[in-house]
Amino acid sequence: MLSNLINLLSKNETYLNSMIADKLGVGERMARQMLHELARLGYVENIDFSCCSSQCKNCTSHCNSAKFAGDRSTVWMLTEKGRKAAGKI
Numbered sequence: 001m002l003s004n005l006i007n008l009l010s011k012n013e014t015y016l017n018s019m020i021a022d023k024l025g026v027g028e029r030m031a032r033q034m035l036h037e038l039a040r041l042g043y044v045e046n047i048d049f050s051c052c053s054s055q056c057k058n059c060t061s062h063c064n065s066a067k068f069a070g071d072r073s074t075v076w077m078l079t080e081k082g083r084k085a086a087g088k089i
Contacts, residue, residue, distance in 0.1 A: 001026075003085075005034050006043060009078045010086030014047075017074060035076055043082035046074045 001024070008023055009015065015023070021031035038044040078086060 002034060002038060005031075005038065006078065006082055006086050009044060009076060010083065014075050014077065017076075020076070035074075038082070039076075042079060043085060044076050045079050046076050 004024060005020065008020065017028050017031050017035070020035070021028045024031060024034075026034075035044060035046075039046070
């Protein structure tokens with residue numbers, strides 16, 4: 001199941017916890033636990049997208065936060081270690 005999550009995140013999109021849960025067919029609590037385990041192992045990191053979405057055109061984080069405007073949930077992305085692992089899945 002963790003490999004499915006890494007594969008999902010490797011699509012270079014940004015997902016909220018609820019979106020990840022929906023895509024994987026699990027509850028939000030399970031999705032959070034999986035994300036925290038992958039973070040503990042160094043495969044994912046959470047990002048702060050609380051910046052003003054009007055700055056997105058100049059942003060280099062590629063988080064695509066404009067689509068989450070007003071939502072203060074945690075957003076996750078793969079680390080370099082996670083991207084390497086995704087290439088092997």
